[in-house]
Amino acid sequence: MCLAIPGKIVSIAGDDPFTRTARVSFEGVIKEVSLAYLPDARVDEYVVVHAGFALSRVDEAEAREVFEYLAAIAPEEGEGPEEPR
Amino acid sequence: MKYLDEYRDPAAARRTLAAIRALVTRPWTVMEVCGGQTHAILKYGLDQLLPSEVTLLHGPGCPVCVTPAAKIDRAIALASRPEVILCSFGDMLRVPGSTTDLLSAKAAGADVRVVYSPLDALELARREPGREVVFFAVGFETTAPGNAMAAYLARRDGVSNFSLLVSHVLVPPALEAILSADGARVQGFLAAGHVCAVTGAAEYAPVARRHRVPIVITGFEPLDLLMGLHMCLAQLEQGRAEVENQYARVVRDQGNPAALQLLHQVFEVVDREWRGIGVIPASGLGLRRPYDEYDAERRFGLETLASPGEPAACQSGLVLQGRLKPSECAAFGRECTPEHPLGATMVSSEGACAAYFLHRPPPPNARDARGSGGQAPSREP
Ligand code: SF4
Numbered sequence: 001m002c003l004a005i006p007g008k009i010v011s012i013a014g015d016d017p018f019t020r021t022a023r024v025s026f027e028g029v030i031k032e033v034s035l036a037y038l039p040d041a042r043v044d045e046y047v048v049v050h051a052g053f054a055l056s057r058v059d060e061a062e063a064r065e066v067f068e069y070l071a072a073i074a075p076e077e078g079e080g081p082e083e084p085r
Numbered sequence: 086m087k088y089l090d091e092y093r094d095p096a097a098a099r100r101t102l103a104a105i106r107a108l109v110t111r112p113w114t115v116m117e118v119c120g121g122q123t124h125a126i127l128k129y130g131l132d133q134l135l136p137s138e139v140t141l142l143h144g145p146g147c148p149v150c151v152t153p154a155a156k157i158d159r160a161i162a163l164a165s166r167p168e169v170i171l172c173s174f175g176d177m178l179r180v181p182g183s184t185t186d187l188l189s190a191k192a193a194g195a196d197v198r199v200v201y202s203p204l205d206a207l208e209l210a211r212r213e214p215g216r217e218v219v220f221f222a223v224g225f226e227t228t229a230p231g232n233a234m235a236a237y238l239a240r241r242d243g244v245s246n247f248s249l250l251v252s253h254v255l256v257p258p259a260l261e262a263i264l265s266a267d268g269a270r271v272q273g274f275l276a277a278g279h280v281c282a283v284t285g286a287a288e289y290a291p292v293a294r295r296h297r298v299p300i301v302i303t304g305f306e307p308l309d310l311l312m313g314l315h316m317c318l319a320q321l322e323q324g325r326a327e328v329e330n331q332y333a334r335v336v337r338d339q340g341n342p343a344a345l346q347l348l349h350q351v352f353e354v355v356d357r358e359w360r361g362i363g364v365i366p367a368s369g370l371g372l373r374r375p376y377d378e379y380d381a382e383r384r385f386g387l388e389t390l391a392s393p394g395e396p397a398a399c400q401s402g403l404v405l406q407g408r409l410k411p412s413e414c415a416a417f418g419r420e421c422t423p424e425h426p427l428g429a430t431m432v433s434s435e436g437a438c439a440a441y442f443l444h445r446p447p448p449p450n451a452r453d454a455r456g457s458g459g460q461a462p463s464r465e466p
Contacts, residue, residue, distance in 0.1 A: 005305075006088045006335075018238060027089075034204060037230055037344040046088055048282055048335050050227040051174070052202020053234070055344060056282035056335045058088050063334040066092065069312055074100035 006046040006058050007031070024049060088334070092306030098129075101311040105318060106136045113321050114140045114270045115314060116263070116407050118256060119277030120147035120435030121305050127444035129307045139318065142270065142407030143440075145259050145359070146277050148224035149176045149433035150405060153360045155392035156223075156252045157182030162390060163219050163250060163381060164195035170213065171250075172206035173221040175199040180429045183393040203235035203249075210239070210247035219381045222249040226283045229253050229370055230344035233351035236376045248381040251371055254357055256280050257288045258368035263406050264296045271407060273317040275303040275310065278332035283348075285340030289328045297326040304332040351376045360429060361395065361402020399428030404437050411441040418447030 007024035012035065014020040020035040024047060031049070035041055038054045046058035117123060123143040126132050132141045145151055161182055164171035171187070178188040178197065191197040196216075200206050203220050210218035222232040232249060239247045256277060263271055276289060281302045293300045299320035303313030313331040320327060330336055348370075357369025372380045382388050398416055403409035411417050411430070421427040423442055430436035 008087075018234070018241075027087075031201070034202070034231070034234065036234055037341055037347075039343065048279060050279060051224070051231045052204055053231040053344075055227065055230065055279070055341055056337070059334050063088060065333060066308060066312055066331075067097075070097055070101055070308065073315060074097070074104040076100065 006048050007033075008046050009041060009043050009054075012041070012043060022047075022054060024054070089306065092304070092308040093129075094308065098131075098134075098307050098311060101308065101315060102134050105139070105311065105315050108315065108318055108322060109136050109138045110322060112138045112140070113272055113318060114142060115273045115275060115317055115321075116142040116144045116271045117275040117303070117310070118144040118146045118260070119280070119305075120144075120150070120433070120437065120440070121279075122146070122275060122277065122303065122310060123437050124435065124440045124444075125305055125307065126310060127440045130444075131307060131310060135314075139314070143404070143410075143437040144274075144407060145263070145362070145405040146225065146256065146280070147405070147430065147433050147435040147437070148228065148254070149174075149180055150401060150429040150436045151254055151259075151359045151362070152177070152180065152223045152252045152429070153358045154181065154183045154395045155358065155390075156250070157186065158184075158392045159382065159387050159390055160187060160219075160221050160250055161185065161190045161195070162387060163385060164190050164197050166217075166385070168217050169385075170196045170198060170209060170216050170218045171221065172198050172200045172203075172209065172218060174201075174223070176433050176435075177221055177223060179426065179432045181426065181432075183395065203232050204238075207235045207239055207244060207247055210244050211242075214246060216246065217384075218247050220247070220249050222251045222253060225254055225256055225277070226280045226348075229352060230283060230341070230348050233344075233347045236351045236372060236379045237347060239379055240376060248379045248384050249372065250381040252357070253352065253370035254359060255354070255368050255370065256284075257292055258365050259359070260289075260292050260300075261296075262362065262365045262368070264292070264298065266406065266408075268408075271298065273299040273321055274301070275313045275317060276300050278302055278304045278309070278336055281330075281332070281336045281340065283341050283344050285345075286328050286330060286336070286338055287340075293326050293328050299326050300328045302328070302330045302332050302336050304335065359405070361399070361405055363402075399430075401428035401430040401436075401438070404428075404430050411438040412445060412447070414438070418442060 352370035353373035
């Protein structure tokens, strides 16, 4: 019931804020999910879904922070001669 | 960006592992809370690539695994009533109750249906006004908003033949219980990112402060997990114990306010029994008034239904608290396999025992010992 991967909104339907839905693509597999908890989600955005409800959108700027952190602690040229154990 | 492959880059993972090796000067024990994280760690073999100083323990974050046998017994009792349609997430069907499971009840004629969302169950109730539709509402803070919505819409729209069998649990009290247990070994947590996407970070600060443990809210991809570990180990090495957010692309500080608002409107915090662990005070959610009229246990008078308890052989309670690795359980891969599970942690796709079986299978000769009868299983090296 806990899907770890984000999906991409392909379309949105409905007016009732409690029952608005989106069709979300998880690597090509389409699921219909409730947008009741993400009222301002838009088509083409990536969302995290649990048990049929979109609960969070993926923030593009924050998504890059991971690579900035990793570049700071483990720069590419700085790669040591160590073998992975 | 698809937010997947970028976070699975092997070269970046190797560099991050090197950074972790350079950082660590002493032994540390860190628990990843969520079963999805456990599966990713084992699938990518991250635990075997870490420096030997770092021990990962697997946490209780598998919703199927922590649902007590007594609740399953009640689900079976409900499903066996002729007027009831019991709807459940598929993962729950093979979890053993005290004597049998929902799948066997279904085979014996009970009307048990697998749904993907609680709204599917509500929709079924609208279509079948002559039946009683019960949804088995399990899970952590990730599934609670959806179940709250089902109860809210049932009441709003007057769907009176719908109810919820509730076994909701909360993460922070479980971390408290793990840290307060005798011989607790956990020194830092990787908290479950998706749970925090709902709740935000605020509830974790008191736990971090009280027990002086760093808590890093972490995602599910290999680079997320390695970065979360690096952040957690850096805190440990520096003597800090703060809540940090590795998974900021999904988790906001305040969580999801709309989901939290309805969750608290429909549910209240209650004491809750956890499978193999026992009752943890204020560790679950129950329907609050006026939504408690949608409580299936109340509607069908099940509150006093006695249960013989859990099968004795299984040690999943210890596994769920990080006190026993699945491979250390004598039954692992012998009497207990995914085809013949003794415990919920072997059944569930998020369970730690299933993760070990899938990604660290026991040697085949151990498996052959099953069924050859009476042989005392030798312990794994
Ligand atoms: S291996 Fe099987 S018996 Fe042992 S703890 Fe896991 S589920 Fe229980």
